[in-house]
Every structure is written in C-alpha cells, then in structure tokens.
Amino acid sequence: MSNVKGELSHRFWQQASNSKLAAPEMYALQHQILNTYVLPLLPQGGRLLDVGCADGEFTEVLARDCSEALGIDLSANLIEQARQRSGANLRFEVGDITSAGIDGRYERLASMGLFSCLVRQEDFSRVAKMMVDALQPGGYLVLKDSLMLDGEPERYYCDDHYEAIYREEARYLNEFLGYGLRLVQRFPLARGSQAGQVSVLYVLHAPPTTAITVPSQVQASAESRLKVAILHQLSESWGNVSSLWRALEQDDSIDARVILLPFLHADYNWSRQASQRYLDRLGIPYVVWDELDHESSCFDAVFFTSPYDITRPLPYQFYSLQQRVRFTAYIPYGLEVGGGDENLVHQYGQPVAMHASAVYVRSDGARAMYSRHCPTGDGHVVVSGHPRMDGLADLDSFPIDPELLEQIGSRRAVLWNAHFSFDADQWSTFDLLALDIFNSFAERPDLALLFRPHPLLWQRLVNLGLLDAAGIASLRQELGERGVIIDERPDHRHAFAASCAMMSDTGSFLMEYLVTGKPVLYLVNPHGLGLNEEGEAVVRYYDQAEDAKGVAAFLDGLDGRPEDDMQRRKAVIPEFFAGFDGQAGQRIVAHMKKVLGA
Template sequence: MLDNNKLSAGRLAVLYQLPESWANVRSVWEAARAEQLDVVVIMLPFIHRDYQWQREVAEAHLKSMDVDYVAWDEFDLEAAKLDAVLYTSPYDETRPEAYRFANLRQHVRHTSYVPYALDVGDGDLNYFYQYAQPVITGSSAVFVRSENVRALFAKYCPSGCAHVHITGHPRMDSLTDLEDFEVDPALTVAIGQRTPVLWNAHFSFDGDYWSTFDQLARAIFDAFLVRPHLALIFRPHPLLWKKLINLNIFDQAGVANLKDELRARGIIIDDRADHRHAFAASSAMISDASSFLLEYLVTRKPVLYLCNPHGLGLNDEGKAVVEHYRTARDGADIGAFLDQIGAADGPLAAGRQAAIEHFFHGFDGQAGQRVLNVLKGLMA
C-alpha cells in the first residue's frame, strides 16, 4: 500500500560524504524518519588529496547507526525523481561529477545546504569558500545557526541572504543533553583517574596557517608528559594525518610510528566518528581556529585558543567567541592554562553560559526539525 504521507511530502535525499559530517544532518534525518517521510541517504566518496576515503569505513559507520543508504554508484538520479537534496559540503571538487551542483540540480526540484563548518576563520579566500560556492549561491535554502551568520551571507554571498534560514544548526541538537551522553567505555578506561583535556589541531600549517601543530605540538606533548595527572585526548582535524604525508614530513609508516609513540606516552588518539565522546569526557579543550571553538562553547567548559601569529586569524564571530576563552602563543601559556584546570573560571564561565543563545539560535534540540519544516514547505 502506498504511504500518502510520503507522497504528499515529497522525496528528500541527504548526501553523506564523511563520518565526521553526519552530525551536521543527523537530526534532520531523524526528524524525517520520525514523520515517516520519504528520505534517502546517498553515500558519496570524499575526494581530497589530504584524505584517504575508504568505502568500507563509510559503510560500516552508516550501518552502525542503522542508517539505510544507497551508494552513489548504485543510484539512478534520473529515475529517482528527487524533490529536494540536502548538501553537507560546499566543495564540488570533493564529489563525483554527477553530484556536483550544476549537474545534480538538473535532477532535483530544490537544493539546500547545511554549512559543514561553524565558520570562525578570516580572509577573503575563506569567505569565498564559505559563502560563494555554487552549492551556496544557487541553493533554494541554506540553514544557519544565528542571525550573525545570516549577516555574513548578506555581506559575502553573491546571492545575498534571502535564501538563508535561521533555524539553528542541526549539529548542535545532539549537544543539548551532553551530560546524559554515554561515553565510550574504552575512552573512560583510557583516561583512568586522570583529568582529561581535549586537543583539537587543525591541518592548515602549509597555507592558511590556522593550525599551530607545527609550532606548538612538541610543547603540548611535553606539557602533558610532566603533568601525569592530566590525560591528553588528541583529536586532530581528519585531514591532518594525510597532510603530514603529502608534505613529506612522514610517510605512511612514519605516521603509524608517531601514533604508537604518542600512545606509549599515555596520549589518547581519538579517531571516533562521533566527537561527542571527547566533548563529554573532557574537562577542557585546547584548540586551533576551527569549528570546535564555537561548538565547545555549549559545554561551558574552559577553552584555550592557540593563536598562530602568521595565519589569517579569526573573523568577527571567531573573535567574539574567544573573548570567553584564554589564548596561548607559546608553551608557557599552555602550561599556565593546564595548571589552572579545575580552578574557578569566574567571569569567563558566566560569559560562556550567557553567550550560548547569541551564537546558537534556539539551542533546544529542534534545529533539525526546523530545517525539515522548511524543506517540507519547499517540496509541497
């Protein structure tokens, strides 16, 4: 028997490329499934010189979450009669030809986009990447986390901001009840009785220079070595390991040896697809300029921003959020931060709490539902 609800709502496709990016649309997919809408997840490869995409890893991740999916090379776009598609990355070059914006839009009534990153970076080139890609300028709808982000689209997107909806970011839905999140027992065992600190290192130490990995990694590793009561959870950007190989800093065996050496020093390398384990388990975070600078704010825990003096720096949103954090430029700053973990954080802690609504519209776990409501309106 045909499902009239599915027929009336239209057919929605969600594009999946990276396990780490599934969080951006998880709650949209869950809301669609809860309403028994016709939603299909299409698994695509992620084509990038600094990332080694593995089909079996992507498939295993989707299966582990009981997500029904179809692979791009087994899906007939022309016959699918899609009413809407939801992109999670703006970069056409990372997708197979048929799924690049100009081609895919020929087979779908409406295109939409959830930003893959909570953007904090400055620089004209970065603004071009974040606000002027075809997926962004040509989509029927773009879904953003706040009024301030919509204003950035008004300033930098060639299409303006009429198509930009302030729904809150679906990625944040799963962080509204982080205190109840069940941390992987293996991570808990690895931490033991130590106080865990998350370190988020960017990969861009050869171009935009948001990363401080090449400048401060040794200082960070050494700082934890002399503070055995602390546990370092090292969760680098997914592109960092391959970047080290491409720059001839290490070969494949060298990266493996580096990981072994770090583990031998008691460092926890977190390669889980779901970042909530590290967020929930950690007591504080050290971070380069990245999405985590914004996202970790909702944990209300202390953050140390690693400033690269040679880099493009932070945009206005990034500058605003780091007002609630401490900043480091060298090993002494890092050591001072680590020695203060567990002490009262006073005005900074109060500021983080008060800033959540400013950075995240409707931080209530319902952003995915609001996105879906817009999509249903488009497909009607």
C-alpha cells in the first residue's frame, strides 16, 4: 500500500476493467435523468468532451446531437470497451487528465465520478479549472460525484485496494461556481455506505458572453415601467396566456418579456428549435432562459404557466424566483376536472399553486376547489376568468386552417381527445376504446374522426414499450389511410371550430368545449380515478359512455339532438366561466398593477 495520497486511486483506475461499482438501479436512474432532464437543455451540434469516460456508456448518451465527441480515461481496458460502441461522432482515447491539458474548447463537458477519485485537493482544483476553461461560453458541464450532504464533513476513504474522497457538497460546487458557472440542475441518485454520502448529478451552465440583463427600476432611472415576465414552456400552452401577453404589450407602463423555458418530462420530447420556430411564427418576441442573466435581472412580476417545478431548470423553479421577484402569479395550465387524491396534490399542492402572490382562475367554482383542496386555502386566488377562454369568446369567426378543412371535406368532424394516462388506469380510455372508435368511424363514412392526442401520448406508448418510434410512424400512417385526421396543431381552436361534436377522456377539453354548445361524449374509464367536483358538475350536461355501444349510440344520435340542445349548454357557461367576454387577460393585468401599486 502506497503512502503517497492519490497513488492508490490512480493505480486502481488505471488497471480497472469495470467502472460500475454502484447498484444497477443507480445507473438506470442516471440514464433516465440524462435523457429527460439534461439532454433537452444542451445546445445542438458542437463538441463533447467526457473526462473519465470509463466504458463510454454515458459518453454515448451525452453525445446525442453532437458533431463530435471525445471520451478519455486512464484505463486502457475501459477505453477498449468504449471503442466497441457505434457512432460516427464517437472517439475514445487513453489519457491522464492530471498530467495533460485539454486541447480546444467544447460546448458540452462531462465527468461522471472523476473527482471522487482525485483525492488530492490540488489535483481537484487544477482539473476543475481546466474543465471550466475548456467550456465554450453558453456551454454546459455535466457532473456526477459521490459527496457528503446533510451537513456531514468531508470523508477520505482508503484501504488496501481502493482510495476515494467524498467532499462536502458546498465546497465541491463552489469550486465551479467560483468561476462564474451557474447551477441549473441537481439530482441525488443514490445513497452510499456512509451517513450523508450521496451520489449527485449536476448540470452547470457557462453564461454566454452577451447574456441579457433586465435592469431594475433603480438602475434605469429614466425607465420606470414594471418589468413583467411570462415563463413559456409548451407551445400547446401559449393559448393560456396569449390574451395576457397582448394586454401586457398594450400597456405603456409595462415592459413585458416572454422567457422561453424547456418543458422537461419523460413523456415529452421538448425541442428548443421547435419552440423557437412556433413563437417566431406568431411574431412573439422572447429570450431563451439560458441567454438571460437571471441573477442580475430584476423582474417585478413573473407569470408561471405550469405548476410543476421538476419540468423547469433550478433558477426558474418557484422558490428560487420567489426570492427575487415581488409578485409571482400562476395561470393554471389546464382546467382541472380529474379526480383522485394524488391528482389533487398535482393540481393544488405544488409550490406555485400554494404560495404564488395570485392564482387566476376561471370561476367561483374553481376558487372553491382551492378552498377545499389547497393547503394554503383560497386567499390568494382571484376569479378573473381564464385567459385561455378569451380566445374562444368569438370562436365562430376563428379562421380555421384551410388544410384541416380540406382534410375534412364534406364530412362532419367529431373531435376525439385522448388522455395519456392509460397505463395506470387513471383517466384515459385509449387502451379500452381506441379500436372500437376507429372501427365506428370506418363504418360511418359521413363522419371524420378528428383525433387530437394528448401531447404526452405518443412518447408514453414508447416509454411503456408498447410501440417504438417505427411503430408509432406505422400507426399514424395506417390511421391516415383510414381517413383519420390527426390534429397536433399547438392551437386547439382549429379543432374546436371545425368539429360538430367531441368525445373526450377526463381533461381540460371536457370543461373547455362546453362554451361551444356542441354535443360532448364523456368517455368513462370504469376503473379510473373519475372526476373532481367541478368535473362532475360539467358532465351533467354531456352524454357518457364506457363501451363501444355507448360510442355508437352517441355518433348515431348526432342527427337527432333536441332543438334546444346547444342552448342548454350555453346557458350554463356563467356557472363555469366568469366573465366569458374575452377580457380575462386585461383583468389580470389590472389586478397585478393594483397589487404592485402601479
């Protein structure tokens, strides 16, 4: 056994032929986190350097969408394994990072477990600085190491065969943050054998050289307008805030910004480029979240459009922004109708739903749901009407996409809204009724099935192993050949305006479609979680079915609806939608300004 600190660790890893010292479950979780919460953040193209790449397993993951990727490791055995991996952009070399520099600069750098092996502080500090210096402005550094959390002190471990150091988390992070990097993601993976020892995965970001800053009113003495930001994550959710955006833009006392954030979810393939293209088509000015100096920018108010912090990078999670912003607001991302105790936590127990300065809701009934189910009550809930509904106040004059009208032709279109939660018997009937629904429309050539799947449905099928990407493509082609119209436009108003009726699982559309006055069939999952109080109230005005016979009866009955059928539903709009007049966005701006004293 060597008496020189660090030599045993160096020799162990130089001779290693297996780098997997933890339980397999940790590496499976690492894959999930990298694919869901890390890869969508990383810039497309560019170069990756993975220092301490081992057998290249995670180099291969992080190299996705890179022009080239280089993995280096001390062990010739591990590099030989890594070279068995396919990929034209992958290259692996034997190298000792402690005695060699890093050549060039990279948009992505990674190190999975390296620094626990660099037991000498001088090696750790030198390599950390080397990696920071090799990171391009705007680039990302992905780290994983075993550290000491929960206030436990640094621990050094050494026996006859193995040597490692488990540094305190704060000191470890400060080694990188001290050079100006920003922490944007943090995920504990697994606990170690020592109390407080945890493997943690981090993502750090190097600010671009031209980071955008929003000055405070004090800094901009001649500019006294309120600084307001809308956090935009999903193209499909822009309709939730489009009228709010217009009201903010039209107010000369407000400087409004749209901040484009990722939507990080295992069942959704978020694309920065696709999101940018959508906002560009709408002519909406925006700044991408990682181009903004969030620490120096001073917003007076921020509007959240999703309650789930896990879908956002750390600097844009609720408690982080609450410390820096005077007024936090939440526009509910959906019109909540789902039942089940777990769903109540999802809807009313998230930090932004509980602690925002204001939550703006569609009706007194929606506010009463906060009174019953939100741990902080409804004192912060404002009945303003939901800005999502502003776009439906004049649906009859909405310009439907001509391509959709051409697809429908002379047929009457029936909208089918399918939820994605079929694997856990929650609300979806997709697995129960899809085949029957497809067959029902095949037997009725006068009807067009306008299939609008939940944005998470396709990827959920893939993640469950029911279909792969090729299988999804084949299914979509087959449906098209059968005359089914798959509508995935971000703006659902095209489908609302073009359809003569709707069939829907539990979901926002079940509430929202009421204002059209058109017939609705609520598709019941007999084994599922059902509806909450508001959902139960609205389906009193709808037909219901849980089998093929019920679906067929609804379709066959579309011609024989009572004369007052549409008016009966339109008459109860005020019960579910306060001030359904297209002005909810303006009311929200007026309330915000009053609270801020503007």
